[in-house]
Amino acid sequence: MYEILKKHKSFGGETIFAEHYSQSTKTKMRFSLFLPQSVENIDSAIIWLSGLTCNEENFITKSGVQAHLAGTNTMIICPDTSPRHLGIIGEDDDYDFGSGASFYLNASISPYADNYQMEDYIVKDIVQLLKNDFNTNKVSICGHSMGGHGALVLGLKSGTLFKFISAFSPILNPVLTPWGRKAFKGYLGDNQNAWKNHDACELLKQGYKSDANILIDQGTDDEFLKEELLSENFEHAASEVGQKFRLNYREGYDHSYYFISTFLNGHIQEHLKHLA
Amino acid sequence: MYEILKKHKSFGGETIFAEHYSQSTKTKMRFSLFLPQSVENIDSAIIWLSGLTCNEENFITKSGVQAHLAGTNTMIICPDTSPRHLGIIGEDDDYDFGSGASFYLNASISPYADNYQMEDYIVKDIVQLLKNDFNTNKVSICGHSMGGHGALVLGLKSGTLFKFISAFSPILNPVLTPWGRKAFKGYLGDNQNAWKNHDACELLKQGYKSDANILIDQGTDDEFLKEELLSENFEHAASEVGQKFRLNYREGYDHSYYFISTFLNGHIQEHLKHLA
16 A cells, blocks of 8 residues: 555656555655556566665656656566654764665664664565555566665575566675675674675675576776775676676766666666566 | 866766856856767757756756767757856745746846846857857757747747757746746836747747747646646647647646656657758
């Protein structure tokens, strides 16, 4: 069940902004949708996870995804990147921690553990919403930056739940990098072993694997590539354990939505193929 | 001459944010560009005029235009919707007057007359910039809402300067409607005869005409259609004087960028045809 806040006819379908109460985060959460058809005709869904500082609006507004899904039976749902307005002291102070920066994990320490159960929110509440309200069991996942991290980590940990996994400019080895270490320390505490359950490279080393051929696009002029994203570490880890993947380096592209929108259709077509 | 503030590789070309000093507005003005090719290969340009509350970013970020111009020799330039930061008392107070709301006219009364010379800014400074910095004389014009008004009014008044004119949800008869009357009174004073030089319907009645077949798209669920846009008045005025036009009513679409992005490619293809 969800409440529609706004809707706009788009490409023959509807772009919708909505909110619902989440059992996992114990608070209202917002999301956006694009439905290329009436609900009865939807048979599959892509979950999009956005990056730091984003909310449920950025991707659906800037990416041009509606053009690529128009006329298909596949919807896309774009959840907000964290719970909000909880009254936790400092929750809105940093762009890379707290609101807008959940890292899509289940926080285990106070004061975030009560509501920042974002892994559960995505793999339980959102997946359940898709089943109950849109009658679709076929789901895939993708995302950008922190959301690319989320797509890979949740994808690797969720067995066959997601039919396809893809990412733009993902944070790939966050136990080693500033954004990841700050978030993990704040949400999970000082035990660095616990951090490894939320890191794509570490999960591959632990034996987690996806049957699907993971697709990643990465701009070579991405200002965060060397310090925060570490795509080479993923290439090594995935090759080592035999995880199928395709990592496209895109010459001259940066970390922005201008990069995402350029290569989005390639990702969408792969998702559609695996959801068919 | 212009200064690049930011650039992002997009669809094989570049999305650029820039600023320059305008002789007409006597202040620095910002604009965005999409260059699908290196400058040497550009041979024509579309000018996009945005609506109330917008600046140079909205269209280039939300419309998906880059996908439609990718690989062509036609650039698009999207000027800001007004001068800004002039120190005029109240310039930022209203969403529909002052900054973000120039109506693309040359103001004739104090305190706006000194800088709000936006008609000159578009048809002189921007056209000159396209000639000098991009070596292109072939230019067309389009816009949305207040910017659709601008495209039609400047298009009708500028003879053969623009090879094609199109608009989404334009304000078509502003001498009769609240937004238009407020703007005209504030920029032009109480003489309503002067207002008529800035109204598409009135210009047609005065004998202004375009050789091109003007293209307009209008959503039937546009919340501003009946009170502010008055597309039927344009249909009557244009039919009366034999101005060629095509006005597409789009069932269920509203005033938003979701509407624009849905039908933008149709407009761009017409512009490309007339710029070829």
